[in-house]
Amino acid sequence: MGKFSKLQDYVLAFTGNTTLLGKVAMKYALIAILLLICACILLFLSQVFLLASSFAYLAKTMSGAYMNSMLTQIERRFNIPASLVGIINGSFEIGNLLVIAFVSYFGAKLHRPRIIALGCTVMSFGCLLISLPHFLMERYQYETALSPLENSSSSMSMCLINQSQSSTHMEKQSAECEQKFGSLMWVFVLVGNIIRGIGETPIMPLVISYVEDFSKAENSPFYIGCLQIATVIGPFLGFMLGSYCAQLYVDLGFTDIEVTITLTDARWVGAWWLGVLICGSVNLLAGIPFCFLPKSLPKEGQASETELLSMRNVSLLQERSETQAKRKMREITKDFIPFLRSLFHNPVYMLFICITVMQFSAYIGMITFMPKYLEQQYGKSASEAIFLIAVYNLPIICIGYFLGGFLMKKFNISTIQAANIAFWISLIEYLIYFAAYFTVCENSPVAGLTVSYEGIEQVSYMETTLLADCNSDCDCSVKVWDPVCGENGITYVSPCLAGCTASDGTRKYTVFENCTCVAASGFSSGNVSAVLGQCDKEANCDMMLQYYLILSIVCSLIYSLGAMPGYMVLIRSLKPEEKSFGVGIHTLASRVFAGIPSPIYFGALIDSTCLKWGTLSCGGEGACRMYDIVTYRWFYLGLPAILRGVSYIPCVLILLILKKQLKSSDGKTLKRSPTAMEAREE
Template identity: 30%
Template sequence: MNGQSKGEEASCFLKTTQHQISIDAEETACGLWCFKGPILQKFANKKAYVILYGLLGCVFSASFAYFNGTITTLEKRFKIPSRTTGIISIGNDLSQLLMCVILSYYTGRAHRPRWMALGMYTVVLFCFLTALPHFLYGAGADALFLTEEFQVTANTSINVLLNTPKKNLCTNETSKESLCENESGSYSPQLILFAAQFISGIGGSLYYTLGVSYMDDNIKRSKTPALFSFSYFIRMLGPAIGHGLASICLKIYIAPTLTPMIDNTDPRWLGAWWLGWIILAFILLIFASLLALFPKTLPRAAIRKEVKRQASKIGNVTTELEPLPSLKDMIKTFKRLSSNKTLMLNNFAAIFYFLGYMPYWIFLPKYIETQYKQSASISSLITGSAGLIFSAIGILLSGIIISKFKPRARYLAAWNVVVGAISVLGIISYAFLGCSNNESSFFSNGEISTVTECSSNCHCNFVKYNPVCSSDGTTTFVSACHAGCKKVMNINESEIFTECSCVTNDNISVGVDFVVPGSCPVDCLSQFYIFLGVVCMLKFSGATGRAANFLVTVRCVEEKDKSVAMGFGLMLMSLCAFVPSPILFGIIMG
């Protein structure tokens, strides 16, 4: 009877003190310094936070998608090999590996919105640093040479068009090596790009670990899956925006004030890869500043916590005070998380998934360019937009289903296993969806073979990749030199390479011996559409597991460990997946 009366008393207290409870006004005040007031306080609610958090994540993910979409242009401009690009791309994962756990532990109990905003300011710096090499080193000699202004300034337009390409022609001189371009990429731009990636990892770790825990702590548990899915849906627009922005910028010449003599279908075209970073930096700066205005705790959440605390007093339930952040407590927290079997198994499952997914996502634009013969602009656009609708449907549908039916954690984990199996089968199917190459002089039994018998005496080892197509449109050569061409003609402002020994030897029946710049056209649209269909299916299935994976992580740990658990999982994924996978696949791709 005594216990029942205490329960009734506590229940009565909960009903009568909702409007009488006193909370810390400073903790729930929306604004910063002089930017405070009742107008801003109206936005101190879960809906405003979820929308802003999603928009910030949208631009944040757009920045990394933009980097992926401009990788091939960066490699061409600064002559960076793919294996080096893989090392550059893990810079942010290294910083997450070194700092995310410590940051999430010490900032998880502080003013999380302001720490998230500070992290986003580092991403703004990342955007400016990534664009910096263009302003330090310019468009490059290769790009300037292909502009009308360069030809007029040199006052040698005719001579340049007629004589300069001879460096790429066949010659029997042994001194050919000195005439060819043997230019290696400078290490300075690569170091700047790596430093930018390293800095961005700090902001990324704070955004993911603190943002999700803040959402879960300030929203009712029954509404968390739906609102998390909604914020994730907004963030999912980021890759589409990033690749779309990359597509637009790459259609603009790398030096917008100059007039190029080629169009964006030419393999020598370099787009304005640096322009998008300036746009993304200013948008991130605005959204991050708005996020800093949110209170430490949302007012309604603060009321619920105070009511719960007061009710525990009436029920004679002692609440354990949280220890102050310290090295001793941090080590104890890590031991507690390491012994959590559910958390660790969920983390290891994510590690194996991202070990294969991350390099696939990073190099997908380059894969589309090389495998399906698409331009850099189109590859970036397709990578970002394909499957967006299916991803949106998947994340929203899963959030609604989880909120309505409230499935057990066992069922959520089982569905993640199904999603992983579908992803593996889908990615394996890519091996059977490739586009068959046209006859290429540099492909022999699936291996690159740049030297053929007909051009073995042409000294082409140091000629850069500048593909040409035979007159009958069937064979692509690495360059005019590799085709054995000895002369060049300029007809109607178009170059034609003549007296090509490889064309004469391989195509005697044609009766011509010339090649034209550019790769030969290849018809592989049907394979490409099937590839897009598989991508859309994988996007949908993968999106349905996002909300489930998030709930498993935050529900299997104590409330005080949510931020640290997110950081701990991020550290493990950086160590075992994010860091080694781009390097491994970069070496494989060459």
């Protein structure tokens, strides 16, 4: 109180009031002012934490959505198959699993805001590592019929009758490549994504626990709702950023060569690295406010004068809470095996895990390769595909989640009612889902791959079918992918394979002439030509895309409506003391058995439908340039249909179990209490 007395004396000397009444009044006035200042600081800190947490949620979901949107660009830039892209995508979940046990055990004991700040910083470092290959690799060079140094077309991609220059050049290039090491730069992306997953792990659980600790019971749902809003805005911003970056050429600001390919070309690579750097910067900024927040805040409405003015009492309270946390941790450790045994003997809980694994596997596989599906099926660019997903799907899913939760609260729905609602809503959406098989486009005509050189429809996975009588004298390479569109509406894999012997024009306006294979298809016997790029999709393909998007809106809304009732079945199937542990095991199972393997086997199935592979600089298969979209469609839509169809078996079993439990509980109630007739007689 010495410093406080001096402060009081200074104030009294300044006011000139030395009466006893004045001293007492001044004393309580100073105490009131100090209490008000401390209350304002605490209120400010709580609001700052809520804002900082919302920003952190937005940053982490934004970077996650952006990475999902850029998978196709990463596949093309590093010339890797879709199955390897699936491994990269699943590596984020691996990073989560590496530290989730550490965070769960030590997170509550340590300085939570600083751990959150560290997580944001680690995520930022992961993003930096992901973008690093762009600055270490050479400039992106795609296969092209045009010489990068001249305005004229390169003779190496033209039909050279009775000459062997083309094959000699290819053999020389392969011999030179044998002395170089293969590019493994995609490993940086893989490791960076693992680190990003490690950094993301502590954010959600520690933010939620911190909010629960300082907020009132009636305010907690509002605060958590604010955080959920951020998780909605984040993916939307991530997809919009992905759509923008996919329009920019990968070597933005560094290329002095005119880009001759369009956004819809299978060789196009957008500026994937730019958005990663932006996401990394946002994550870094999100972690800064947490560095200045205290280890804990007093409970709202429970701050007392002693807590505000006495640091000793505050430290005692912290020691007491730490002791209680340790005691609670010992109890949890002691009850670990009994809890685990109890969960394994809970049929509703175990069946719900089976449902989640199958449904989540279908969802993750579809959302991972959805941009690629829109590109291949409807001929859209990556930028357009990402934009359509963001605009059509994300908002409607949020509306569905909100309505589902609101209806659950409004009508006070029981567990058996929630299970029935979730089952029938999901089943209705599942049946509507099959309409997607009718909103399709057919394979584009590509000579030697989907049609013969005579224009007859035939799908071939063999490179030998690229050679025909009309180009047999041209000594063409079947490894090159540099498509040209003939006047007959058929695409040819390269000007050489189209039999073109001359060209006119420069750069992207080059026209290839005297194309013998175009003439051989019966289109014309005169001077026929071809232009750069694939031929456009069929006329009704845009209309089919509109039908598919409308269908996706309906399915997303219906499916999201049943998500909240279904999740409540999980929560209510657990005992109060088992809820935290049960939800953790449920999350772990969904990540291990769905989040990690699903993108890998979806990618492997998609790879199996590839008709024309790109070629690595030193030989070997690179990224796929063209798919058999009919088989692709059956795999992309069929595998989720099978997984979800099987998941309805445990759904039916849960309904039967809940009905049986309801009947048994009603029977016990009737035995214990008199019937209505007996009650009336009494």
